[in-house]
Structures are given as C-alpha cells and as structure tokens.
Amino acid sequence: MSAVTTEQLQSTYRGRLLDALGQSIVEVGYRDTTVADIVRRARTSRRTFYEHFAGKEECFIALLTDANTAMIQAITAAVDVGAPWMTQARQAVEAWIACTESQPGIVVSWIRDVPALGVDGRALQRDLMAAFVTMVETMSESPEWRAVRPEGVPRQLTILLLGGLRELIATTVEEGGRASDITEVAVQATIALLAPPGRLQLRP
Numbered sequence: 001m002s003a004v005t006t007e008q009l010q011s012t013y014r015g016r017l018l019d020a021l022g023q024s025i026v027e028v029g030y031r032d033t034t035v036a037d038i039v040r041r042a043r044t045s046r047r048t049f050y051e052h053f054a055g056k057e058e059c060f061i062a063l064l065t066d067a068n069t070a071m072i073q074a075i076t077a078a079v080d081v082g083a084p085w086m087t088q089a090r091q092a093v094e095a096w097i098a099c100t101e102s103q104p105g106i107v108v109s110w111i112r113d114v115p116a117l118g119v120d121g122r123a124l125q126r127d128l129m130a131a132f133v134t135m136v137e138t139m140s141e142s143p144e145w146r147a148v149r150p151e152g153v154p155r156q157l158t159i160l161l162l163g164g165l166r167e168l169i170a171t172t173v174e175e176g177g178r179a180s181d182i183t184e185v186a187v188q189a190t191i192a193l194l195a196p197p198g199r200l201q202l203r204p
Contacts, residue, residue: 014052016042018063021056026105030060030113057117061124064110068128071099072135081142086191088144093165093187100169100179107179111170133158148196161193 020041024033035056039046053059078095079088100107114121133155139145140153165186169179 013042013044013048014062016044017049017052017059018066021059021063022067022103022106025109026103029105030109031116057120060113061117061120063106064114064124064128067103067106067110068131071096072131074099076135076139079139081139081144083144085142085144085148085194088139088142089190089194090187092139093190094183096165097169097179097183097186100173104173104179107166108170108173111166129159129162132162149194153194157193161190164189 017038020038021033023041024037028037033056035046035049038056038059039049042049049059053062075092075095079091081088083091114125117124136153136158137155140149145153168182168186172182173179
C-alpha cells in the first residue's frame with residue numbers, strides 16, 4: 001500500500017470518528033457519550049480510535065477545531081468585501097447562524113462542555129477565539145471598513161461581540177428555538193457594536 005493511500009485511509013477513519021462523535025453529541029450529549037458509542041457509530045474498532053485519539057476529550061477538541069475552521073471558511077466566503085460595511089456585517093452574521101443551524105447540538109456543546117475540559121478547554125477556547133478575531137481583523141481591512149474605521153475593529157469589541165452572540169445562540173437553542181430566530185437581533189447588535197462613534201445607523 002502506498003503512503004498516499006495510507007494517508008487517505010487514515011483521513012477517512014478520522015473523519016468517520018469525528019462524525020460519529022458529532023452524531024452522539026446531538027443525540028445524547030457529550031458527557032454521556034463514550035468511546036464505545038463513537039466506535040459503534042463509526043463502525044470501526046477501539047484500536048482504530050486510539051490510533052487517532054488519546055481519548056474522548058482529544059476527539060472532541062479535534063471535532064470542534066475542524067468545525068470552527070469550516071465555519072470561518074464559510075463566513076469568509078459569504079462576505080462581499082466590496083459591499084457597504086453594514087451589508088458585510090449582515091452577511092457574516094447570517095452565514096454564522098446558518099452554520100450554527102446545521103449543527104446546533106455541537107455548537108451548544110462547544111459553549112457548555114468545553115469549560116469542563118480544564119486547561120485543555122481553556123487553550124481550545126483561546127485558539128478558537130483567536131481564529132475568529134483574526135477573521136474579523138482580516139475582514140475589517142477592506143476599503144469599505146477602513147472608510148468608517150481606519151484603525152480597524154478593536155480586538156476587545158470583537159471578543160465582546162463573539163462572546164455575546166455565542167451565548168445568545170446557545171440560550172436560544174437550549175430553550176427549544178432555532179438559531180435563525182435571533183438573526184435580526186444579532187445583525188442589529190453587531191452593527192450597533194461595530195459602528196464608529198457618531199455614525200450609528202441600525203438599518204443597512
């Protein structure tokens with residue numbers, strides 16, 4: 001078997017294990033999910049699982065890291081950097097919510113279960129937040145954003161915005177709603193928070 005084929009096979013197994021964990025989180029939650037559940041859903045062996053991950057926690061971290069990367073790519077692709085800044089803000093929020101709606105159970109688990117992971121959980125939270133902050137910083141470098149915020153979007157505002165939106169989404173989903181229920185509130189809050197002083201307009 002060639003090295004390339006082996007890499008492809010390993011990638012397939014890894015993907016199946018991550019998908020299996022994601023399915024189990026949606027159905028029974030992360031805390032009640034076991035390695036046996038993951039292996040059963042992935043239709044593979046415990047040996048294969050441990051060839052890829054040291055345990056459930058490491059698998060969970062990998063799942064969230066991959067999901068975060070995919071979400072950032074989707075949001076970035078959805079934003080038209082030539083559009084007015086408020087339109088870009090709306091596009092970004094709507095894309096974020098669309099991604100969230102495609103995997104609500106995982107998003108809630110991300111927000112609620114990660115803190116219980118201790119040191120590894122805090123490191124993951126910092127890494128994921130840093131990736132989102134970088135995304136916003138990159139978006140704010142466009143001419144449309146620079147016209148209203150020449151200095152860019154402050155990191156503190158980005159963290160405040162992301163933390164607030166994540167909590168709002170988690171609370172909404174936990175109460176039986178859909179992430180899309182808060183789309184307009186999220187868009188208007190984003191515009192209000194990121195608007196330069198003295199130039200606030202809530203309707204793009």
